[in-house]
Amino acid sequence: MITIWFNILLSATCFSAAFLFPQFLAWTIVLFLPLLIPVFWQKRAFAHGFVWGIATYSIYSIWFFQLLRTHSQASMLLALGVYGIVVVYVALTSGLWFWATHKIVTIAERITRMITRRLLQGVSIIATTVGYFVLLDRWLLTPLGRVEGFSLLNPLIPLAHYGWFLKICALVCSLMYGDSLKIAPPHQKIPSTVVFLHLEPLVNKKKGEDKPWAWSSRGVGQEIFHQLHALNIQQYDDKQVFIVAPESTYRFALNQYPEIINLWATVLPKNAQLLIGALYHGDGKLFQAAYWIHQGRIINLYVKKHRLPFVEKIPNIWRKFQWLNELFLKDVVEFAPGKNKRWSKIFCLTPTLCGVPTLCSEFFFRRSIREFVSFKKILQKDSGRSMAIFLFVNNSWFNDYFCTILELFTRLKSAAIGLPVVYVTHEKVEVIGNLPL
DSSP states (O other): OHHHHHHHHHHHHHHHHHHHOHHHHGGGGGGHHHHHTTGGGSSOHHHHHHHHHHHHHHHHTHHHHHHHHHHSSOOHHHHHHHHHHHHHHHHHHHHHHHHHHHHHHHHHTTOOOHHHHHHHHHHHHHHHHHHHHHHHHHHTTGGGTSSOOOGGGOTTTGGGGSHHHHHHHHHHHHHHTTOOOOOOOSBOOOOTTEEEEEOOOSSSSSSOTTSTTTTOHHHHHHHHHHHHHHTOGGGGTTSEEEEEEEEEEEEEEGGGOHHHHHHHHTTOOTTEEEEEEEEEEETTEEEEEEEEEETTEEEEEEEOOOOOBTTTBOOGGGTTOHHHHHHHHTTOOOOOOOOOOGGGSOEEOSSSEEEEEEETHIIIIIOOHHHHHHHHHHHHHHTOOEEEEEEEOOOTTSOHHHHHHHHHHHHHHHHHHTOOEEEEOSSOEEEESOOOO
C-alpha cells in the first residue's frame, strides 16, 4: 500500500513539475502515466484518483490563487476558499478517471489469454487517459454557465518545449486534417524585409495604474505617442514595419478618439502599420478589439467574441451571487460578445500576407484548429495569399510559469494548425513558425 501512495504522489509531482519548469523538466510528463499503471489495479480507485488530483492540481493551480490575491477583490480567506473549491472540483474528475480505468482493466482480467488480456488492458488505460483529458479540454468549465473546457491542462503542452515534438505534431495533424504542411522549426527567423516592433503597454494589472495620466484617454494616448516616437521608425524606411501591441494596450474605446489616431499618425511613416489591442464602443456596448491602423485611418478592426467568466462577463446562472459579481468586475463594465463580418476576420496586410486577428482567450478556449485550417484553405483558394495568426495576449494577470504555459500551448497549436503565429504579449513579440512573406 505504501508503494501505491508513493506512485500516486510521484506521478503527481512529475505531472506538475513538467508544467512549472518546462525548460528543465518537460520530459517528466512522460512518466506520470506509467507510474499510475499499478495503481489502476487497486481497489478504492476513486479515492486514489481524488488524492492524485488534489496533489496535482493544487500545485498546478498556484497561478490561480496568485491571480485571486493580486488582481481580485478577494480577501486571503476568500481566495483560499475559491482556490480550494476549484482544486477539489477538478480532483473529483480525476477520481472518475481512475474509477473508470479500474473498472475496464478488471473486466479485461476475465480474458484467459495473457497476451490478449495485457494488450487490451494497455489500450484501455491509454484510451481512458486520452478520454479524460479530452473531457477536461471540452467540458471542464461547463458549470460556469456554458459548455466549455480548459485546454491548458493538456499533458502534451510541456513537450512543446522540444522542437522535434512540434515537428511530429505538425506531421500527424497534417494527415488528420488533410493538409500538406511545410513543417517549420519552432524558432523561425523573421524575414529581412519585415520588421516587428513591440509596443509595451504602459498601464496594466502589474504597473502604471498610479500614474497621473493612467485613467485619462488622452493621457494614455499621448504616452503611446511618445513610445512610437522613441521607436525611430524612420531607420526602417526600406522595410515593411508592423508595430504590434497586445490586448487592452489602449484601455479606452479607440474609435471614439480620432484625434488620438491622428496624433499617432504624425510619427508613423507610410511603411508602418499599427496593430493594437484597444476597446471598441458600438450600439451602447463595450467590446475588446484589435485595430489595424495605417496612415491615420482605422483600416479594419476585429471584435472579440469569447469573454472570460467573471473577468469579462458574469455568467447568468451566477449573477445572484453578489460577491462573485464583485470579484473582478467591481465598478467595471462587462464586455459584450462581438459579431464580426467575414471581412473583419482577416486583415490583408500585404499583397502576399493576410493576418487572422485573435484576442487572448479566443485562441486558448474558443477557436478550434479546424476553424483556422478552413480559413487557410479558403484564403489560398480565393487569393493565393499566405496567412498568419496575430495573437494579442494580455498576460499581465499571470505569474511567470503560467505565461510559459500559454506560450507553449501557442507553439503546440501553431504546429497543429500549420500556421505561423505572431505572438504579442506585454513583454515581447515573437514569430512562432515560418512567416510566409
